[in-house]
Amino acid sequence: MRTSSTMPPESVASALPPARRRPDLGQLAREYGIVVALIVIVVALSFMNPYFLTVRNISNIFLQISINGFLATGMTFVMLAGGIDLSVGSVLAAGGIVAAGLVSGDHAYAPWVGILAGLGTGALLGAVNGGLVAYLRVPAFVATLGMLSTARGITEVYSGGMPIPDLADGFVELGQGRLFGITIPVWIYLACIVVAVVITRNTRFGRYVYAVGGNARSAVTSGINTKLVIFTTFVLSGLLAGLAGMILTARTTSGLPQAGIGYELDAIAAVVIGGTSLSGGVGTMVGSLLGALIIGVINNGLDLMGISSFYQHIIKGVIIVGAVLFDANARREQR
Amino acid sequence: MKQFLLGCVAVMALGAAASAADAKTYRIGVAMYGLKGEFAQSWVNEAKKHPAIKDGTATLTVFDGNYDQLTQDRQFDEMIAQHYDAIIFDPIDSNAGGALVARAEKAGIPVIGSNGPVKAANEAAYIGSDxxxxxxxxxxxxxxxxxxxxxxxxxxxxxxxxxxxxxxxxxxxxxxxxxxxxxxxxxxxxxxxxxxxxxxxxxxxxxxxxxxxxxxxxxxxxxxxxxxxxxxxxxxxxxxxxxxxxxxxxxxxxxxxxxxxxxxQDAFTQAQGAVDLALRHIIGDSYKPLSTCWTMYPSMKWDNGEGKLYNVPWTYVTKANVQQFLNK
CATH class of the missing domain: 3.40.50.2300 (Response regulator)
Known part of the structure; x- marks a missing residue:
């Protein structure tokens, strides 16, 4: 990590409580619980609908969760460090529309220019969030609520409120293309999860994220540059939102100024269902992946059965609260 | 945990009970841009009153796009995976909608546009107002x-x-x-x-x-x-x-x-006309339209269901004719 030069030596981090460093029994139980919940839902759905367990549908599900998955991955970094990022849906739209503007029409730039600009837009907006939260001490809820509105406005100004069609073929491939029969967004998502797992488990930065979220004061006393850690988590969240925005744009073949409205809620839901604590310090990337999968499977399954979206909203709400209730109970038992 | 799992299962079971579909009937999926407005609601209500839906010749499953392109994208994939016989489509975005139509047509499912047009698309037919x-x-x-x-x-x-x-x-x-x-x-x-x-x-x-x-x-x-x-x-x-x-x-x-x-805007004609067109494209030219909507406007004829564009005229309500609509 680029933060390592300012970080204290390894010995300090290892002096932190072990529970912050590797998953303890309670955490394993929680993760296991999510897996069981997922299996139960999958088995139930496959009995209820003959199309559910088809190869086509399973690959659909992975494609469908990838966008929320990117956002949830970024959100996990932020929430592990004790923050929250309400702006991801708007940052997604900004990253997508900037990329679309550059790769559209007769004077289109090469796809990689659009991709870099989309990622850069996301990271830049994330950096503004991070700067406000870490260095100017604006509460994360307020700073990112502001960005939720600002980034949406930037998107609308940039596009004039109109969709941007006619994207270069090379760019559209990012959303539509296939490699070994699996769509590109799924590959990118899998790669992103692997990198995120490695960062949280095997790097110093990852351990610092847990330490800052677990107990910011003792992290400071241990000599961790907590501000830089918090700042970096927001940059990562913005970067991944920008990536999600471009993939959504490529997938829908059009830059959409109204894309991503309300996506922050699904991302937070995935992270929370995945067992990450809202107060920071506890949780895993794999948990968030499973959380995103549960939401994706439920959306897909209820759609397949033709359940009205009005009921879907109720069911999703019940499951989110159920997961958090379970999480709170498990933690109480642990004590 | 046990309670949570039981909850999940109960919720799923509720869902299954609500969706028992007959495999022998024609299945038409409706991808609506969103269901939170008065027009969209009356569209759905009128479509469900179509004679072929009421007598069980066909079933209608309505998907709420929730004004979100990605949601509509997902719902098209799901209808294709389930081999729906036809899709009625009211898009969120007319450019992005074209890609969805192409995907369904590639899977051999005819797409009937209703209410909102799609750009550069090969929809089997479109019925809507300008x-x-x-x-x-x-x-x-x-x-x-x-x-x-x-x-x-x-x-x-x-x-x-x-x-x-x-x-x-x-x-x-x-x-x-x-x-x-x-x-x-x-x-x-x-x-x-x-x-x-x-x-x-x-x-x-x-x-x-x-x-x-x-x-x-x-x-x-x-x-x-x-x-x-x-x-x-x-x-x-x-x-x-x-x-x-x-x-x-x-x-x-x-x-x-x-x-x-x-x-x-005439939700009745846009909805029931779309159902007739969907059945026409599933069954073939032996199908005769069942809705009375085809007698509503002299300028819009059934045309043996072969038309590409069915333009539903607007009704202009002014002080001169408003009373007849208020009395309805």
């Missing part, structure tokens, strides 16, 4: 009432949404043909009466006595503007206002002279 024309005609009505000169404001629908874009395009056409009209302000009020009320109040404050006409891209926003005028002591009858959709409150406003025009 939003550009409605936008042009409502603006003309306001401009005519103003005597061709003065300042107008435009209340727009949500940023980037298809219906909003097309109605505004029509507004602009009418304005371009009226050199004496100055466009004072335009902004989105997101189809919402409450948002339009605030916006119009601010405009009235910023331009006292200067707003001579209001073009609402739907009725709800026009009604919000009228409420703003009344709250500031302005007689709405002195400021020509028009809207689109033909909702009940707009009919009342037209009858009171507060609105010069509301353009009514």
């Amino acid at each position: 939003d550009v024309k409605a936008g042009e005609d409502e603006a003309k009505a306001v401009i005519d009432k103003m005597g061709g000169k003065g300042n107008v404001v435009i209340l727009q629908g949500p940023v980037g949404q298809l219906g909003s874009i097309q109605r505004y395009e029509g507004n602009q056409k009418a304005l371009a043909a009226a050199p004496g009209i100055h466009l004072l302000e335009k902004n989105t009020a997101n189809w919402s009466r409450a948002e339009a009320l605030n916006l119009m109040q601010n405009w009235l404050t910023a331009h006292p006595g200067q707003i001579n006409g209001v073009i609402g891209e739907n009725d709800e926003m026009a009604l919000g503007a009228i409420a703003a005028m009344r709250s500031q002591g302005i007689d709405p009858a002195t400021v020509p206002t028009a809207g689109i959709d033909g909702v009940h409150d707009a009919m009342v406003a037209v009858s009171k002279g507060y609105m010069v025009l509301s353009i009514k």
Whole structure:
């Protein structure tokens, strides 16, 4: 990590409580619980609908969760460090529309220019969030609520409120293309999860994220540059939102100024269902992946059965609260 | 944990009970842009009243796109995975919608467009009303009432949404043909009466006595503007206002002279016509339409179901004919 030069030596981090460093029994139980919940839902759905367990549908599900998955991955970094990022849906739209503007029409730039600009837009907006939260001490809820509105406005100004069609073929491939029969967004998502797992488990930065979220004061006393850690988590969240925005744009073949409205809620839901604590310090990337999968499977399954979206909203709400209730109970038992 | 799992299973079981579908009947999927408006709700209600749906020849499954392109994308994949016999499509975005139509057609599923057009698409057929024309005609009505000169404001629908874009395009056409009209302000009020009320109040404050006409891209926003005028002591009858959709409150406003025009969209014909076209494309030319909607307009004929474009005329509600709609 680029933060390592300012970080204290390894010995300090290892002096932190072990529970912050590797998953303890309670955490394993929680993760296991999510897996069981997922299996139960999958088995139930496959009995209820003959199309559910088809190869086509399973690959659909992975494609469908990838966008929320990117956002949830970024959100996990932020929430592990004790923050929250309400702006991801708007940052997604900004990253997508900037990329679309550059790769559209007769004077289109090469796809990689659009991709870099989309990622850069996301990271830049994330950096503004991070700067406000870490260095100017604006509460994360307020700073990112502001960005939720600002980034949406930037998107609308940039596009004039109109969709941007006619994207270069090379760019559209990012959303539509296939490699070994699996769509590109799924590959990118899998790669992103692997990198995120490695960062949280095997790097110093990852351990610092847990330490800052677990107990910011003792992290400071241990000599961790907590501000830089918090700042970096927001940059990562913005970067991944920008990536999600471009993939959504490529997938829908059009830059959409109204894309991503309300996506922050699904991302937070995935992270929370995945067992990450809202107060920071506890949780895993794999948990968030499973959380995103549960939401994706439920959306897909209820759609397949033709359940009205009005009921879907109720069911999703019940499951989110159920997961958090379970999480709170498990933690109480642990004590 | 056990309770949570039991909860999940119970919820799923509830779902299964609600969706027992007969495998022998034709299955038509409907991808709607969103279900939270009066028009979308009446579209769905009228479609479900189609004779072929009522007698069980076909089932209709409605997917709520929730105004989100990615959701609609997912729902198309799901309908394709389940081998629906036909899809009726009301898109969120007309460019992005083209990719979805292509995907379904590639899987051999005919797509019937309804209400909202798709750009550069190979839809089997399209039935809907021309939003550009409605936008042009409502603006003309306001401009005519103003005597061709003065300042107008435009209340727009949500940023980037298809219906909003097309109605505004029509507004602009009418304005371009009226050199004496100055466009004072335009902004989105997101189809919402409450948002339009605030916006119009601010405009009235910023331009006292200067707003001579209001073009609402739907009725709800026009009604919000009228409420703003009344709250500031302005007689709405002195400021020509028009809207689109033909909702009940707009009919009342037209009858009171507060609105010069509301353009009514025919959900019954758009919905039932789409179901007939879907069945025609599933079954073939032996299919005869069952809905009475084909007798509604002399300009729109069944044409053996071979047409590509079925243009449902708008109904223009003015003070002269409003009573017949209020009595319904």
